[in-house]
Amino acid sequence: MKLSTKGRYGLRAIVDLAVHDEEDAVPIGSIAARQQLSERYLEQLMSKLKNAGLVASVRGAQGGYRLAKDAREITVGDVLRALEGDLNPVMCTAASGDVCKKEDVCVTKYVWEKIRKNINATVDAIRLAELVAESKQREKSICRE
Amino acid sequence: MKLSTKGRYGLRAIVDLAVHDEEDAVPIGSIAARQQLSERYLEQLMSKLKNAGLVASVRGAQGGYRLAKDAREITVGDVLRALEGDLNPVMCTAASGDVCKKEDVCVTKYVWEKIRKNINATVDAIRLAELVAESKQREKSICRE
DNA sequence: ATATATCCAAGTAAAGTAGTAGGGATTGGC
């Protein structure tokens, strides 16, 4: 019942990107340096975020990434699902594909369904913009001295 | 972000035990047969439930397991934590041990904390007795013909 | 051109999962 590094690193990365998303595109290298992540690994995570339409890339020199939409329009749920796949504690409640055959007999399904809904509602209620605001706030308070 | 078979099988097993918990202790073999689980594997799960004080064992012939307390006093949270350990999406919010050093800088911690609280609140709100009642209900409706 | 970037596809060591296997300890019924 753990989130993998994909979700953990990836969320930190997109928050970092959003914080530094001004005129210029933000290269992976600078995010990796600030967040102390492997550059090559982060590359793969950004690729997932791009495929999900959350970030856009600018290739070539002076290239990098920027948010594909406003930080207020991106939820933590969007980010985590892009990185981790379905946020679903057990497969038998999965939206897609092979559903459990014993579903009318199985009482525990009710439990998994409830957990699934709660997790998704929780992460969908948090917007990237909130984390960005909080992050900028902290940065400021550290630099005040 | 998946629950392992420990949690999935174990919850089914303790519900089954609770349903059949009358005069006699219920042996692992009969639970395994009804739930179609490996007897030897289930043994390990029952051992965890026992260590957590949720079930009690009766050794020797005609032995088996029974609930250590009333099904109304056992929550799904108790069961899942006994089987899976902390229901915690990331370690840095763990109650015990090595806490993340960057906790005052890290905005994502807020997210993990929120998920953790929600998951635990969800599973703590479901009592074993509810699942037992539901399970008996279904059994009855199947046997009615 | 060249340096700076993203992009794409494999490969890999370490850890975790889902069991299996072997044997020991208890106890009810004969």
Add this chain to the structure above:
DNA sequence: GCCAATCCCTACTACTTTACTTGGATATAT
């Protein structure tokens, strides 16, 4: 007392997943 049923405990193992690393190809500002 003996046997069968049962729980108990520890190890082992095949498989899968994770968390990267590696090697290169492609695009573009200067």
